[in-house]
Amino acid sequence: MIKIENLHKSYPMGKDSLHVLKGLNLHIKEGEFVSIMGSSGSGKSTLLNIVGLLDVHDEGNYYLNGQLIENLDEKKAAVLRNKFLGFVFQSFNLITYKTALENVALPLYYKGVGRKERQKTALEYLEKVGLKDWAGHLPSELSGGQKQRVAIARALVTQPKVVLADEPTGALDSTTSNSVMEMLKEINREGMTVFVITHEEEIAEETDRIVRLKDGVIISDELTNKKATV
């Protein structure tokens, strides 16, 4: 599903540039549940953004669903994101003036799905995350955990192949974190590839595979006990 070979990424810093990713190799197969760990500034978000086609890499190859990502114009990238990828962000990134339902329906709008169908599907997914009764509420009327569940519903509504989550529980307390993780696990059980960044060992332990980054290189990549024992 995701295949990365010798990936490099630098950010220009004035005259110099900051070399953030230094030759990563990573292969994530369809249906895997992978977490990335690493200290702050190690390049986790950078990697996820490249995988999510929100940013571009400098060197190396990236294959998404078998397709080489190269010289992608923004239009094609947008279509691929819409088709294959779902995002969950630490800061939720809901559109403030849209209701929960409208937020969830938005990716379907960009997919070109008709209005009635959009409403119906969006409501189904809200129900799935347990927020059917909150469909007409604005994000400002929701708690952090509820917001993140809306965001998850939005990430899932187009039935993407991969869900990318950058510290989805970073802004949540431990009980809400657990319910969000349960949701991600549930998604994964349904066959979706889930790729999540986290700082917390307990969270990472919930996944099947942990990739550890340090200073832009992968220092370890192993299956969790959970997976290994199954």
Added chain:
Amino acid sequence: MKLFDRDLWREVFSTLTKNITRTILTTLGVLFAVIILIMLLGTTNGMKNGFDKLFKGTATNSIFVWGQSTGKPYKGFERGRRVKYTFDDIKLLKENIKEIESISPRIQLGNYEGVSVVTRKGQSSGSSVYGDFPSIDDFAKKNLEEGRFLNQNDIENSRKICVIGDDVYKLLYKKEENAIGTYIEINGVYFQVVGVYRKNKNVSFDGQNTVHIPFTTYQKAFNSGNRIGWMAITVKSKYDAGIVLAKIKKLLKLKHDIHPKDTRGIGSFNLSEIFSGINAFTMVLQGFSFFIGIFTLLAGVIAISNILLITVKERTKEIGIRRALGATPKMIKRQIILEAIVLTVFSGLLGFVISVAGLSYLDSKFGDGTDFPFLNPSVSFTQLIVSFTLMLLLSLLVGLIPARKAVKMKPIEALREE
């Protein structure tokens, strides 16, 4: 995805209505610009209409020709000879100059600018007394208070009747006294009054201290024979009165043995010159206000674009989110351009309505044009269409600027914006 996608419009309207303060602020710029443009255009149109009304009933393409003393000796004649016209001159002009539409001769009692004594029941006035044809009324229509003006029947039967101005009436009659049917005396001849006129709102050449009698009556009563005093000539509207006047002068000089270079022998007045001056004035005024209006409009639309640009900054994160969810640059651009168009069209239409209402208020307040040449201030359909198209084009153009900016950055940069 088409431009007339209902979902796109719904998205645009929901964005605009859910950010209502922003929308209202944005609208104000164009609103005021349109109001200023339309009010400017409307009031200048009102002034033009006012002038038009002022000169209604006045034959604008007309010239007046009279005889004066010559300024140069010629063909054995001394200078200072008085040039006098007769009906032969009218015939000559009509036969030779096809641009002439009509000629109305007039003859005046007494010497030039002189007044004659008019009496009634011991009261007397010093008034101008004219022998006229009915057609003289085409040059500057009389505002008849009572009765009628001279007619063809009066001419044919040389009836001893007259039409008087209300200054004459005031001098000869008591207040509220009925003048129609009474007689006044001029140089021992009695004339029955058939009409009284007062000052009109339009142009008046004769004033009100005037007595008009039929030309033929004048000829008989005062024994003027074939003589005429001066000629009021209307020129067919497609010809230039100035050129026709030159032809007339040339012909008359030849006939009356006046030196071709003599500027004095023939007196003339070209009314059309004055009117073209006024027309040019209102046209310049109209052009000027259109010019100002367009620039005000431009300023308004630029204001919209600026606000959209600011909101793009404000909305960068939102646009980042939309792009992460799969919006292509084209979709984003289309939405922002459409927002700009909807805003401009909405505020433009609102501005049109408000300013048209304002104009009709002005009309009801000053529109009768009594003291001030101002009538029916309104904008023409063409002016509306032109300004509207212009507004749309401008809004399209300025919608593009923020739209381009909105999609230029990488989605991740937009997302990182706080």
